[in-house]
Amino acid sequence: MSIKPPPPLIPLNQISGELFEQYLTYSRLVDAQGRYLPWDDFQYRVVKGADPVMAWSFTRRTRAFAMQFIEYFNAQGQQAGFNKTPLMAQACERVDKTATTQALNQQRERLQGIGATLSQLQLDEPITSSQLEGANTTTLMARAMLESGRKPRTEGEQMIAGNARLMTEISAHLDEPLTIGLIRHFHAVGMAGINDRKYQPGKFRKTDNVVIADYDGNIVHQPPLAELITERLEQVCSWVNAASGTYIHPLVRACILHFMVAHEHPFRDGNGRTSRALFYWFMLKSGYQAFRYISISSLLYAAPVKYAHSYQYTENDEMDLTYFLEYQMGIVKRALDKFEEYIAKIVNRRAFIDRKLFESGALQRLSQRQVTLVNIMLAEPDKEFTAAEISEKLGVSDNTARNDLRVLVSEKIADEQKTNGQQSVYVPVKDLI
Numbered sequence: 280m281s282i283k284p285p286p287p288l289i290p291l292n293q294i295s296g297e298l299f300e301q302y303l304t305y306s307r308l309v310d311a312q313g314r315y316l317p318w319d320d321f322q323y324r325v326v327k328g329a330d331p332v333m334a335w336s337f338t339r340r341t342r343a344f345a346m347q348f349i350e351y352f353n354a355q356g357q358q359a360g361f362n363k364t365p366l367m368a369q370a371c372e373r374v375d376k377t378a379t380t381q382a383l384n385q386q387r388e389r390l391q392g393i394g395a396t397l398s399q400l401q402l403d404e405p406i407t408s409s410q411l412e413g414a415n416t417t418t419l420m421a422r423a424m425l426e427s428g429r430k431p432r433t434e435g436e437q438m439i440a441g442n443a444r445l446m447t448e449i450s451a452h453l454d455e456p457l458t459i460g461l462i463r464h465f466h467a468v469g470m471a472g473i474n475d476r477k478y479q480p481g482k483f484r485k486t487d488n489v490v491i492a493d494y495d496g497n498i499v500h501q502p503p504l505a506e507l508i509t510e511r512l513e514q515v516c517s518w519v520n521a522a523s524g525t526y527i528h529p530l531v532r533a534c535i536l537h538f539m540v541a542h543e544h545p546f547r548d549g550n551g552r553t554s555r556a557l558f559y560w561f562m563l564k565s566g567y568q569a570f571r572y573i574s575i576s577s578l579l580y581a582a583p584v585k586y587a588h589s590y591q592y593t594e595n596d597e598m599d600l601t602y603f604l605e606y607q608m609g610i611v612k613r614a615l616d617k618f619e620e621y622i623a624k625i626v627n628r629r630a631f632i633d634r635k636l637f638e639s640g641a642l643q644r645l646s647q648r649q650v651t652l653v654n655i656m657l658a659e660p661d662k663e664f665t666a667a668e669i670s671e672k673l674g675v676s677d678n679t680a681r682n683d684l685r686v687l688v689s690e691k692i693a694d695e696q697k698t699n700g701q702q703s704v705y706v707p708v709k710d711l712i
Contacts, residue, residue, distance in 0.1 A: 282588060284595040285318035288336040298333065305337035308345060313365045315605050317592040342599065347525060350518050351539060352598075354503040359598040361531070370608035371528045373615050378562075378569035386569070386622055399658075400621065402426070403574035404559070405442035408552050411580045414438040437473040442552055445469030449560040450571075457519045457557075459512050462540070465556055470549040477548055483508045484547045491544070500594060502544035515539045519561070529565035533558045534607040535600060541590065573614045575607070629654055641690045648673060649683050653692055656707045663696070663704035 294302075305325075309315050316324060321338065322331040348360035376382065387397070406414075406421045414421075414435035421439045424431060431440045448468045452461060467481030484505050491500035503511055519536055527535075540554035555576060562570040579586045585606065592602035632653055636642035642650070655672055656664060670680035684705045687693035693705045 282317075282319055282591045282595055285335060285339065286332050288339055289333055294333075294336075302329070302333055302337050305334040306341045307338065308342055308362050309364055315362070315364050315366075315601050317596065317602055319592075342601075346599070347527075349527075349535070349600075350521075351514065351535075353542070353594070354507070357598045359535075359593075359600050361535075361600040361604055364601065364605060366605055366608045366612075367528075367531065370611050371530050373612055374530050374562075374567055377615055377619065378567040378573065380566055380568040383569040383572075389622065389626055397572040397622075400572035400574070400618070401446070402443070403577050404555075405446050406439050407574060407580045408555050408576035409435070409438040409442045411576050411583060411586075412438065412549075412551050434473060438552075441469045441471065441473055442556075445552065445556050446559065449556055450563065452560065453564045457516045457536075457561075459509060459516065462512060462516075462545070462553070462557070465560070466546055466549055466553045469552055469556065470546075479547055483545045489544060489547065500542075500544075500590065502542070508543065508545045511543055512545060515543065529562065529567070530608075530611065531604060533561040533565070534604050536561055537607070538590070538593065538600060538603050542594070569618065573611075573618045575610050575614050577617075578610045578613055625654075625658070628657060632657060636692075639690075641692065644690065645686070646683075648675070649686055652683050652687065653707075656687075656693060656705070660707055663698075663706055665702065665704055669705075 310321075310324065314320075318335060321335055325331050325334045342362055345362050346360040347362070348358050351359040353359070390397070402422055402425050405425075406418055409421075410416075410418070416433065416435040416439065421436065423429075424436055425439070425443055431437045445465060445468050449465065452464075455461060463481045463483070469480075470478040471480040487502075487505050489502055491502070515536070518539075519532070537554050537558040540557055541550055544550050546553065558575070559570055589603045589606035593600050596602065633642065633650075636645065636650065636653070645653075652669065652673065655669070656662075664684070666677050666681035666684060669675075669684060670677045673680060673683075675683075681703075684693060685695070688695050688705070691708060693707050696704050696706065698704055
């Protein structure tokens with residue numbers, strides 16, 4: 280169902296002193312629970328017997344007076360702005376504490392010697408960002424393709440492979456300012472080879488027959504005219520690159536960039552993936568290196584309708600970016616939770632393994648490298664490991680890796696099996712798992 284714009288505000292000359300006193304409590308940015316409600320929700324949460332439109336008129340005017348405007352306008356000339364909310368403050372504080380380069384290095388120190396790395400997490404974003412846009416493949420198959428280097432076989436796999444290239448590519452451009460050329464380059468890297476006729480990698484759309492529709496087919500967004508794309512994106516770049524003006528936290532600025540590019544919809548397809556990649560580019564550029572391993576799309580993919588609504592609430596309410604920012608801040612907080620839970624799980628698993636090995640007496644017989652190997656295998660208990668793969672992970676020769684694997688077999692920690700091609704593969708024993 281499409282979202283309707285909020286009602287017109289009741290003129291001030293129609294609000295008596297009595298009404299003013301009665302509804303003054305609605306002169307606030309958020310409700311008593313700290314929520315920045317859009318009209319669709321607000322109208323059902325006023326006090327019983329109160330006029331929702333009157334209450335909305337007080338709230339909306341308060342928001343307008345407090346709003347921090349930015350140099351960005353929609354095609355109708357409405358200036359975008361946002362209000363600072365408690366949720367934004369919480370999310371910004373979280374990234375400052377847990378997502379900086381220093382914080383990431385501290386987490387890596389906790390993982391030293393465990394044999395676990397954060398590299399597995401790097402695949403989550405390209406996979407789920409593509410699934411969010413319709414890539415029809417399972418996460419398990421997508422992960423296996425990317426890890427093995429197998430060439431993609433379907434359009435969905437091409438989307439995921441392209442997005443993986445894009446997420447790798449953004450790291451090569453962190454010292455550059457945002458330019459139209461960079462936006463086009465990112466799109467070309469991510470969309471090339473999927474369906475070039477459909478995506479036209481790196482080329483802006485030349486027609487205006489592009490609309491964004493909801494699941495019922497209702498048009499919810501008409502992007503600005505194609506002839507204005509270059510001019511409008513120049514304004515986006517100028518705003519992103521501006522070093523002066525009112526301070527905006529990098530997380531807020533990255534989320535606004537995410538919104539801007541999707542709102543402009545400069546390409547025929549692939550705008551969502553490109554806008555989310557630019558979010559990551561800006562966060563990494565701003566020193567939040569943990570975002571190499573933090574996926575927002577995995578959570579957006581779980582609730583795509585709410586993601587779409589966050590755009591619509593902003594576009595339907597005079598470009599109030601707070602709706603989109605509030606939703607993204609909630610996503611970022613949850614993504615940080617998942618990241619920290621993943622690391623805690625690895626650390627706890629190491630303690631569990633050490634205890635099991637100590638109880639069996641194996642801990643005294645195994646080298647530190649072999650204990651690390653146990654942790655590597657138990658990180659992916661359903662995976663079949665080869666000596667060549669372990670050789671690469673541990674930085675040792677194939678023979679050393681094979682000997683270490685056979686030591687684990689002799690300790691009844693791993694099983695050796697033969698594939699159809701008679702190659703030896705190794706899996707951890709089920710009892711230890």
